[in-house]
Amino acid sequence: MSNAKTKVGFFQKMLNWTERAGNALPHPATLFALFALFALVFSAVGHFMAWEVIHPGTQEIIRPVNLLSAEGIHRILLEMVENFTGFAPLGIVLVAMLGIGIAEQSGLVSAVIRMLVLNSPRHLLTFVLVFSGILSNIASDVGYVLLIPMAGVIFAAVGRHPIAGMAAAFSGVSGGFSANLALGTIDPLLAGLSQEAAHILDPSYMVNATANYYFMVASTFIIALAGTFVTEKIVEPRLGTYKSNNPHDDHSFDKLSKAEKKGLLWALIVFLGITAIALAGLIPADGFLRGTDGGFLSSPLIEGVVAMLFVTAGATGLAYGFTTKAFSNDADVMNGMAESMKTLATYLVLVFFAAQFVAYFKWSNLGMILAVKGAELLMTADIGLIPLMILFILLSASINMLMGSASAKWAILAPIFIPMFMIMGYSPELSQVVYRIGDSVTNIISPMMSFFALIIAFVQKYDAKAGIGTIIATMLPYSIVFLLFWIVLLVGWLLFGLPLGPDAGIHYEMIN
Structure with a gap:
């Protein structure tokens, strides 16, 4: 027992330091404003110090552009609005959230998760919870506010430790953030940032929202299995037996109402209808949804995946909402869409400053200069692709301990690392997937993760003395195992060149 207490004490001290360090940082939007200011200053410094590199593709000499010159200040003032409205991730996220907002406000997402979890065989319950947590990322934050507390109630109802159930769900929702069977709002968001960064080196390069889809699908099952193993072999035995004094721990809450079942049926019919139309337009060689060159990958369904996400989520949400009477008229639907937009208020503020930073970084040529110099250094070190990617995973995981937002971190890292790795011969899609692994594995132990305080509140329902150290001690095994499993998967992927x-x-x- 003394050793266990020593370990918990160590975790508590480590987290207290991390929390103090993280709280000392300014708001992410303020950080981007500062980064933008630094980009302006260093553009002038680089100009006067005559920095230069040779573009590896065109052999052109690249020098810093002084943005504090009269011409630079004119451009800053004239293009500030365009930087914001033209920022690639902005429109993508807004459109996706409108469709998902309909599905979420109708109750469809909640009903699907309940159906998946509550109708599972007892011996598969842990796997289904982790798996459902991963899938819940399709619909923004619903996994945090719905699935995690529900997991505790479900585990208590079947005589298992409720904190183990919440840990399993939390590991899927947050630790499995970069795995899924379907695209969510984070995919087009990160792809937009990756594309902006790739344009520093190659203005014609396109990064699709489906950029990491195959790897995500494989990761879904790997992480679900890993989360199940950690829960049943490490976390649950450590927590011991739970004895409930709550007379309401039964299955009376499990059942979907007749209206909800009917709503799910109609949502499924609509989904199958959309799928049938998509297949009818894609399968024939001259299908109406094929690309202009007749190709599948150039199809508007692939390149316009955000629009399809909006249509599918919106249509199924409408079918469910009107069937269950969650929606009674068009005003209810519009209010549901508006409600989803409210969650983006802080994001819009952040994007304004992030867009200015990315634009200044690009205009100044600092991104190109750093990429070329960094690539030269790494190529000189000659550590190889696999060690390089593992180091990048560890870097992303470490930064995640002090800065919670996945998009905010990628907006900072992408303009530096994507051009750098492109010069070394590695695609933006690879840089993005490696970043996502590092960002995911430490979500569940980062006090800077926006829902961390909420998780503590959920756990305190079953353990009044629970605190940050409790969460960290419970979730750290997931972080370690997920990191190892994901590295093995990535190494295999790279070796086979998939x-x-x-x-x-x-x-x-x-x-050239």
Whole structure:
């Protein structure tokens, strides 16, 4: 017992330091404002110090552009609005959230998760909870506010420790953030940031929202199995037997109402209808949903996946909502869409400053200069692709302990690492998937994760003395095992040279 207490004490001290360090940082939007200011200053410094590199593709000499000159200040003032409205991730996220907002406000997402979890065989319950947690990321934050507390209630109802159930769900929702069977709002968001960063080196390069889809699908089952193993072999035995004094721990809450079942049926019919139309437009060689060149990968369904996400989520949400009477008229639907937009208020503020930073970084040529110099250094070190990617995973995981937002971190890292790795011959899609692994594995132990305090509150329902150290001690095994499993999966992927998604390979060839 003394050793266990020593370990918990160590975790508590480590987390207290991390919390103090993280709280000392400014708001993410303020950070981007500062980064933008630094980009302006260093553009002038680099200009006066005559920094220069040779573009590896065109052999052109690249020098810093002084953005504090009269011409630079004019451009800053004239293009500030365009930087914001033209920022690639902005429109993508807004459109996706409108459709998902309909599905979420109708109750469809909640009903699907309940159906998946509550109708599972007892021996598969842990796996289904982790698996459902991963899938819940399709619909923004619903997994945090719905699935995790429900997992505790379900485990208590079947005589298992409720904190183990919440840990399993939390590991899927947060630790499995970069795995899924379907695209969510984070995929187009990160792809937009990756594309902006790739344009520093190659203005014509396109990064699709499906960039990491194949790897995500494989990761879904790997992480679900890993989460199940950790829960049943490490976490649950450590927590011991739970004795409930709550007379309401039964299955009376499990059942979906007749209206909800009918709503799910109609949502399924609509989904199958949309799928049938998509297949009818894709399968024939001259299908109306084929690309202009007749190709599958150039199809508007692939390149316009965000629009399809909006249509599918919106249509199924409408079918469910009107069937269950969650929606009674068009005003209810519009209010549901508006409600989803409210959650983006802080994001819009952050994007304004992030867009200025990315634009200044690109205009100044600092991104290109850092990429070329960094690539030269790494190529000189010659550590190889696999060690390089593992180091990048560890870097992303470490930064995640102090900065919770996946998009905010990628907006900082992408303009530096994507061009750097492109120069070394590695695709933006590979850089993005490696970043996502590192970002995911430490979500569940990062006090800077926006829902961390909420998780503590959920756990305190069953353990009044629970605190940060309790959460960390419970979730750390998931972080370690997920990191190891994901590294093994990535190494295998790289060794076999498998595509990361549709038309998304591992390597990048610079065109002269």
